[in-house]
Amino acid sequence: MNYLDKLNPSQREAAMHLNGPLLIFAGAGSGKTRVLTYRVARLIEQGVDPYHIIAITFTNKAAKEMRERISNITPLGEQVWVSTFHAACTRILRREIDSGFSIYDTSDTLRLLKECIKEKNLSDTHYPPRHVAQIISAQKNELITPGEYERLVAGSFREGNVAEIYALYQKRLRESNALDFDDIIFRTVELLSHNEEIRLKYQNRFRYVLVDEYQDTNHAQYELVRLLSGYAQNLCVVGDDDQSIYGWRGADIANILRFEKDYPGAKVVKLEQNYRSSKVILDAANAVISLNEERADKLLWTENERGTPIRLYTARDERDEGYFVTQMIAKGVANGARFGDFAVLYRTNSQSRAVEDQLVTSGIPYRIFSGVRFYEHMEVKDILAYLKAINNPADEIAHLRIINVPRRGIGLASLDKIKFFAAESGLTFSQAISRAAEIDGLGKKSASVVQFAAYLDECAEFAAENSVSELMQKILNDTDYMLTIKDGTPEGEEREANIKELLAKATAFENESEDTSLAKFLEDVALVADIDNYNEDADAAALMTLHSAKGLEFDTVFLVGFEEYLFPTSRAIDSGNHKDMEEERRLCYVGFTRAKKILYLTHSIIRRRFDHIARNKTSRFLDDVPEDCIASVNMYGNERTTRPFPRNAGLEVGEGISGAGLPPALAALAKPSEKPPIINATAPPMGFSQLKQLASGQKIARTPAPRPVPTKASPPDYSVGDKVRDPKYGVGEVIDISPAGADYEVTIQFPAAGRKKFMAGWAKLSSMEAQSKRKTEESEE
DNA sequence: GAATAAATTGTTTTT
DNA sequence: CAATTTATTC
Numbered sequence: 001m002n003y004l005d006k007l008n009p010s011q012r013e014a015a016m017h018l019n020g021p022l023l024i025f026a027g028a029g030s031g032k033t034r035v036l037t038y039r040v041a042r043l044i045e046q047g048v049d050p051y052h053i054i055a056i057t058f059t060n061k062a063a064k065e066m067r068e069r070i071s072n073i074t075p076l077g078e079q080v081w082v083s084t085f086h087a088a089c090t091r092i093l094r095r096e097i098d099s100g101f102s103i104y105d106t107s108d109t110l111r112l113l114k115e116c117i118k119e120k121n122l123s124d125t126h127y128p129p130r131h132v133a134q135i136i137s138a139q140k141n142e143l144i145t146p147g148e149y150e151r152l153v154a155g156s157f158r159e160g161n162v163a164e165i166y167a168l169y170q171k172r173l174r175e176s177n178a179l180d181f182d183d184i185i186f187r188t189v190e191l192l193s194h195n196e197e198i199r200l201k202y203q204n205r206f207r208y209v210l211v212d213e214y215q216d217t218n219h220a221q222y223e224l225v226r227l228l229s230g231y232a233q234n235l236c237v238v239g240d241d242d243q244s245i246y247g248w249r250g251a252d253i254a255n256i257l258r259f260e261k262d263y264p265g266a267k268v269v270k271l272e273q274n275y276r277s278s279k280v281i282l283d284a285a286n287a288v289i290s291l292n293e294e295r296a297d298k299l300l301w302t303e304n305e306r307g308t309p310i311r312l313y314t315a316r317d318e319r320d321e322g323y324f325v326t327q328m329i330a331k332g333v334a335n336g337a338r339f340g341d342f343a344v345l346y347r348t349n350s351q352s353r354a355v356e357d358q359l360v361t362s363g364i365p366y367r368i369f370s371g372v373r374f375y376e377h378m379e380v381k382d383i384l385a386y387l388k389a390i391n392n393p394a395d396e397i398a399h400l401r402i403i404n405v406p407r408r409g410i411g412l413a414s415l416d417k418i419k420f421f422a423a424e425s426g427l428t429f430s431q432a433i434s435r436a437a438e439i440d441g442l443g444k445k446s447a448s449v450v451q452f453a454a455y456l457d458e459c460a461e462f463a464a465e466n467s468v469s470e471l472m473q474k475i476l477n478d479t480d481y482m483l484t485i486k487d488g489t490p491e492g493e494e495r496e497a498n499i500k501e502l503l504a505k506a507t508a509f510e511n512e513s514e515d516t517s518l519a520k521f522l523e524d525v526a527l528v529a530d531i532d533n534y535n536e537d538a539d540a541a542a543l544m545t546l547h548s549a550k551g552l553e554f555d556t557v558f559l560v561g562f563e564e565y566l567f568p569t570s571r572a573i574d575s576g577n578h579k580d581m582e583e584e585r586r587l588c589y590v591g592f593t594r595a596k597k598i599l600y601l602t603h604s605i606i607r608r609r610f611d612h613i614a615r616n617k618t619s620r621f622l623d624d625v626p627e628d629c630i631a632s633v634n635m636y637g638n639e640r641t642t643r644p645f646p647r648n649a650g651l652e653v654g655e656g657i658s659g660a661g662l663p664p665a666l667a668a669l670a671k672p673s674e675k676p677p678i679i680n681a682t683a684p685p686m687g688f689s690q691l692k693q694l695a696s697g698q699k700i701a702r703t704p705a706p707r708p709v710p711t712k713a714s715p716p717d718y719s720v721g722d723k724v725r726d727p728k729y730g731v732g733e734v735i736d737i738s739p740a741g742a743d744y745e746v747t748i749q750f751p752a753a754g755r756k757k758f759m760a761g762w763a764k765l766s767s768m769e770a771q772s773k774r775k776t777e778e779s780e781e
Numbered sequence: 782g783a784a785t786a787a788a789t790t791g792t793t794t795t796t
Numbered sequence: 797c798a799a800t801t802t803a804t805t806c
Contacts, residue, residue: 086796106795181796248794348793350797373795404783445782529795547794569793587794610792610797677782691783787803 007031007038015039019044022236023214025254027300028285028593029276030552032238033066034212039236040080041073050079050088052207054228056083058216060528066212073352081206086527089188092578093179096191096198099519100387102178104394105524107376109133109180112397116168122161125345136166140182141218141250143189146170165246177394192227201232213551214239214259216657218250218649241296242289243590245547245704247583274300274593278307278551281599284629285592288621291595292582308598310630312622314606318351318561320635322358324602325558328637329364329541332556339365341555342541345591347567352543353561365540370547375525379485379495380502380706384525387468389430390459391518396429406484408448417441418449430456468521478501482666493591546591554697557595562603564615570730587623594691601630 004012011031014024015038044050063082070077083091090103104112113129113136115235128313139149150670153159173179179187192199209229211217214237217225229235239257244253260266282302289295292301315321329342333607343542344355344366359366374380388398404410421439422432434457436449455478458702463471476482476499485495509524510516524577526605534542534552536706542554561567568584607614612643619699620628630641722734733749 059796083783084796186795245794246796250795266786407784413782527796545794570794583794608797610790782798783806785803785805789801790799793800 007035008273010269010271010273013039014271015042015331016088017236017267017269018043019232019234021233021259021266023259023263023266023268024236024238025272025296025298025417026238026240026299027242027270027272027274028240028590029274030271030300031273032212032271033069035271036236036238037066037069037073038211039690040070040077044076044080047058048208050076051570052205053210054081054083054088054150054206054208055210055212055223056088057082057212059551060084061534062212063087068777069488084200084527085224086184087523090223090523091525092188092202093191094519094523097187099179100177102176102398103184103523104178104180104397105375105526106133106181107381108178108397112172113165113169116165116172116772120161120165120168122165123279124582127161129167132162132165135162136169137180137182140180140186140723141220143186143220143223151308172396175203175394175398176416177392178397182220182758185224189220189223189227192224195672199227200231202228206231206713208234209236211235212239213239213243215241215244215253215707216246216251218252218257219255220250221408222252222255231277233263241294242292243550244584245550245583245587245590247579253294256488257294263662268296269609272298272300274302275304276596277302277593278304278597279594280307280309280629281592284310284625285589287626288585288592288624289589291624292585293581294532294582297712297781309628310625311598311600311633311639311656312630313600313602313633313635313637315602316353317606318604318608319358320353321602321604322561324635325355326358326362326364326426328600328633330362330555331637333364337752338539338557340539342554342558343549343552343554343594344541344543344560344562345546345549346543347546347569347587348561349545353564355524355543355560359541365536367534367542369534369544370544374498374501375528377495377498379481380498382521383472383475383481383502384498386459386479386772387471387518387522389456390463390471393460394428397431399429403449403452405479406479408452408669410443410449410452411628414445428566463518467506467510468518469503469510472503473700474505512695529566549594550590553594556594556598556600557591558600558602559591560602561607562601562619562622563607564619565614565616568621585621596713672677733745 001368002662004015007015008031011034015037024032024035026035040053040055044054055063057066061322063084065224067077067082070080070082072403082089093101108724110129110133113133114124116122117127117129117132139145144152146163149166150163150220153163172185175414192202203272206228211225216239225237235255237332239256241253241256244251244256247253260268277285282300282304286300308538313321313324315324325344331740332342333339334447344352346352346355356366356368375384382402385398385401385405388395389402392398403415418432418436421427422429425432425436432439433449434453436446436453439446439449442449459475460473462474466474482496482499485499486492505525506521509521513520513524542552546559559567565573567588568581572580572584601619603622605615605620607616617707633639720734735749759764
């Protein structure tokens, strides 16, 4: 194969390397993927069985791209195992330990953690679940077990409690036969380091290990790589310390910087020629990144032309900022560009809204890769929870999620009783609900609980004989789920569309995947990110976070919100930790180097933040861009000649918006942006008939639990003027008693708590006057 | 007791 | 300003 002349000398040097450790420093746009794929092709050409090669990436998207490119060069490439860290580990764990475990995502994790904190009788204000989750995650990334953590923090009361929560959390995960994202790596490392037989098996299998984005590995992943490649030492890692942007997730830049120490005799190749960006863009990016201290010495250069100076636009507000973006895209497209040539990048997902609104009104096609991710939609999680509960009966979080979806009249109080029963009898949650009849105080409710348990059993049997999509369809039919999410609002329509999309995904999975089991489907679903669906062929502008944009390139990039407290974030500014700021700086470097031809930086004079209006200075990174690389532009994108671009003082406000001076086609687009569309609160009940139609054709298998009928309460045994006791508020005086439906509403004046209203049938009020007469309290229930 | 309406609170980035 | 916790209503 004559591919070597497609590589420059450094690239060739890396691609030709066969055995022993290899470190490739690959700057942005330096042809990293090309080198990796050619190297794999060459390994195969030199007689290495593709069966012995594994390539590990961070995202499915990167894995997919590499798989395709390898297969394009050599047909044998299809046999190479190309996978993400998490998918590879999941595969190993399923094969070696257990095939049925659940994978808990962030929200599952949080829910379980809340349970644990509650069970420990700790307050979640003093131990905020998010914060505790982060601490636990950090420990797992460092391969620190609960026991080790406990010893580490010995003597500290607070952290001691966190250690106990960590231990309980792990116990509960085990009982639920579930792993969180961090466990997937941790458990694989444990498996490989403790079990020599299995370790040798995989070391023998993976004689050639390639790792992409090595600068983003955390300690657990570092250990994993070390274990996998430990025998043959044919480890090739590719990375760029300047693009390490996942420090908050435990990524340790030191891993790549100390590679030569870890793997003595390692060959080091630096790819410093950039094929992507213009000189101007690269100069700016270099200027910004050079101010970081913790980095390997290198300098990216290019033979590309100098190009158009970076455009800086000062917007009035975020709407003007979004409007400017749409104008520039429209102008570009009018001059022959494709919508897909443009990307809008931002620091936080919340910034997407303003841009999105303007794109919608101007009719520019766009795709957004952020915000609520598909699998995090409530309705999608509900259906997936059914699948998870069926796939893994021990999965408590999945059961908790759906036990009252659709409404079965099982609320918090009933759940507490079930949990108490389970804990007392040493049963798992799913075992407990099958025996709900034995639970004290559940009363009539036990019937619907038992019915729910039986329904899941029925589904499990069904699942054994039928496909995932058929199972999903069955659940949707039986539970009337579509009817529960339709509420006549546009949101309801969206939920319905999401469910249909989920069904479509299941069908696609059955057609495409080799292993079509329910477990595999759930695994695929748990390990995908929105960005994985990025499709270069779609001709639409792309909106995404800077983080998501890593690895991508676009002709024109808009980096919006280039302001202090947004980018860099207030957190990085306030923390005062220079490491945080260095990571922001790397993120800026990543953002700049996504652009091939034109880079726009925009900032806004005023910006609505949560509940107030902020006036942010321009980003400090703007000060690091050389003057001759950048030009301030007006709302038409034309360079201002009279004044320098705004620095942190003397900001200029965009001169407002009009269509004057634009070609007719664009002038139409350039109408002053209207006020944000007003959402009609009394929207017609869209899709209702459609849904009814859908539901009517399908047999409903189970009858929904009967809606609890309010029982007629007997009049309270106290009257106006009496003193009564409430368990929460203490003693108070009865002000008023009036009939309300089947019950009576009583108003009580408490000395401390003030005036409160109760429903007599439910309130636990006891009369002080009629203590002795009180005897008919449990007449019902 | 569960469903719903009101109030509050807290916001980076993601496998 | 949205999603979650707390108060109110049935």
